[in-house]
Amino acid sequence: MTALTYTILTDPTSLEASVDGRLPSTGTVYLMVTNTRQTVPWLRIEVKVPVGDGAGHLTRDISTIKPRGEYTDTQSGxxxxxxxxxxxxxxxxxxxxxxxSGRLEGFAPGDYMLLTLENVAVAPTAGVAVLTVTETTKTSRGWQTSHAAVPVVKAAPKEIPAPRDFRPDKAMLDAGENLTLSWDGSNDFSYEIRFPGGHAVIAPGTRTWAPADAPKRATTYILVATDPTTQKQHFLTTTVQVRYPVLETLTATSGIDTPWVQGTANKGRVTFTGTGAEIFSNSGGQGTVHADRADLNGVNAEWVQGRSADDGWISFPKEGLNVRKGAGQAWGTVFADKVDVNDVITNQVHGSGEGKGYIQFLDQDKGVRIFGGVSAGWIRGLNDDEAWIRFNEKGIWVLKNQNGKRESANVSCATVNDRHA
Incomplete structure (x- = not known):
């Protein structure tokens, strides 16, 4: 039986056995030495620590342990x-x-001594490790060596707590603004962050990560924590928003609500109004729409021109339309296979091609002047009962309708100018 009393305490209260592949489980062992009887002269106390990997061992190596001791005299005041x-x-x-002093000293009743063993790397097998205490004291009969056994419990290792609180430093980013992600979790995990188009392996002991390129659009990041022993994985996600996102493509199945759409490098803009849409250029003025074809129910425009600056163009006054050519106001030409109109107002009419005859319209009631001749089978007045002239190989006939029959008619004129009479 020992002259002094020995009690074991640990921090944490239940030491947890280590697991290979993880960081070692560490703790502190306190050996409390007390005296409940008369003064005990003591010279030394030795504490044997069971070393090894088994259930009965406390640690694999005592060299990592930081020991210290303090004696407290409770009778000094x-x-x-x-x-x-x-x-x-x-x-x-x-x-x-x-x-x-290294010499024999008295251990008075009520005093105590605390031996602290810090940074104990707990052996990997759960069980009870028994520390053996050997005390050397002196009695009236001489030196006495006594022994005591004090147990330390090593609990089975628990599963590593899952990581938590995976978070960005900013939930909303402006274009090009840097981002930092943080989380809380055990050093025993290996960490990886996955994101669209890539992943990043996190250095051991690190709990923050910043992407090399700032996100251009709303991006979801996935934190993957892997238990190196069991390979069990935990997944945490966080999403950051970008105030002005850049999208490669966009598919909307039920519509897009927006007041305007603008280009990136070229800042042309489409603004949506109550009546439709307006197109603006980089400078903010009215812009241009380029298309291969437009299928419209109607077009309202002041003028329409070909693609080039010297192409013909059409303007639309209230009276109808003007056909112009080039960049000025010169009259242009209309080309068509056929024209079907109710009325034609013109100074003259030409045949198609060079050297063709034409008709010139004179002022007021002077009629028309024909250049190049007239070819016709017959000519008649406007009404069915008016006379007509018929042309044949012998000359001309002047005819009229008389009681439903064709009869010769009179020719009246002021002057006859016959070059061949």
Whole structure:
């Protein structure tokens, strides 16, 4: 039986066994030494730590442990006096505790000593590790060596807590604005961020990531956390919006509501009004629509011209339309196979082609002048009962209708000019 009393405490309360492939599970072991009887002269206390991978081992290596010890004298007055004791490793599995002086000292009743073993990398198998304490004290009969066993429980490892709070530093970005993503999660995971068109592997220990290129449109990022032991994966998503998105293509199945649409490099704009749409150029003035064909129910325009500046054009006054040519106001020409009109107002009419005859219309009641001759089978007045002239191989006949029969008619004229009479 030992002269002093030994109690084990741990932080966390339940040490968790390590798992290969993860960061080691670490904790702190406190060995509390108390005296409930008369003063005990003590020289040293040795704590043997079971080292190995099994259920009965506390750690694989004591060299990672940071030991320290303090003795508290509770009998020295209102304020308890605390002084350090010397704690040193002995070999590969023992820590030795001695007084500051290295000599025999009394351990008074009510005093206590706390041995702290920090940064214990817990062995990987769950179970109970028993620390063996060996104390060297002095009695009236001489030196005495006693032993005590103090257990430490190693709980089975828990599943790594899933990562959480995957978040952007800005939910809405302006064009070209940088983005940083952050999250909370265990160092035991390996992390990867996936996004449209690529992915990024996150450096160990890192909890933030910034894409090399700022997003151009609303983008969803996926955080993938992988357990290196079980390969179980956790997925978190976050989406950032871009105030003025750039889209490669857009398919809308039920319509798009927008006051206007504008180009990117060329800032032409279509604005939607209550009556339709207006086209504007880069400078904000009226723009131009280019198309191969337009199928319309109607066109309202001041004028219409061919593609080139010197092409013919048509303007639309209230009286009808004007056909012009070139960039000026000169009259143009209408080309057609046939013209079907109710009336023609013109100074003269030409035949088609060079050297053809033409008809000139004289002022007021002077009639017409024909250049190049007239060829006809017959000529008649406007009404069916008026006389007519018939042309045949012998000459001409002047005829009239008389009681339903054709009869010769009179010729009346003021002058006859016959070059061949």
């Amino acid at each position: 209102p304020q308890a006096a605390t002084q350090p004791v010397i704690v040193q490793p002995q070999g590969t599995d023992v820590f030795q505790v001695t007084t500051q």
